[in-house]
Amino acid sequence: MVRINTFCKILCQFKSNKSMYSTATTVKLKTEKKQLIISSKRKAYDHYSSNVYDKLDSVPLVSKGWTHSKSKGDFFVVNPVENPFEELQLPFKQLDIHNNFIDVLQAEGIEKATDFQRRAMEMVTTVNRIF
Numbered sequence: 001m002v003r004i005n006t007f008c009k010i011l012c013q014f015k016s017n018k019s020m021y022s023t024a025t026t027v028k029l030k031t032e033k034k035q036l037i038i039s040s041k042r043k044a045y046d047h048y049s050s051n052v053y054d055k056l057d058s059v060p061l062v063s064k065g066w067t068h069s070k071s072k073g074d075f076f077v078v079n080p081v082e083n084p085f086e087e088l089q090l091p092f093k094q095l096d097i098h099n100n101f102i103d104v105l106q107a108e109g110i111e112k113a114t115d116f117q118r119r120a121m122e123m124v125t126t127v128n129r130i131f
């Protein structure tokens with residue numbers, strides 16, 4: 001019983017000490033800044049391609065406080081980013097796909113597969129031979 005009371009006292013002291021609590025929640029992880037995707041007036045809200053958020057983390061949004069009068073003049077810019085999957089394209093005939101499937105794609109105006117599509121086709125054709 002004494003141990004439980006001691007634990008409760010320590011826990012209550014921790015919760016009442018605001019400086020300890022605030023420093024525990026405002027720890028920032030150092031991340032390598034890669035390509036700037038979203039730039040804003042307030043640099044704390046800039047988003048880089050290396051930023052990764054956990055499922056339950058709150059994502060800091062530039063527009064969160066825009067209803068406040070002090071946010072007048074705030075802005076953000078979404079910068080163009082090259083898609084690495086679109087760079088490499090190869091004809092569907094080089095992939096191991098049935099000719100009927102290639103004919104349907106060509107009828108839709110799709111001549112070449114992106115790198116992402118090539119990798120997806122490889123996975124589908126090796127798992128279940130449906131094409």
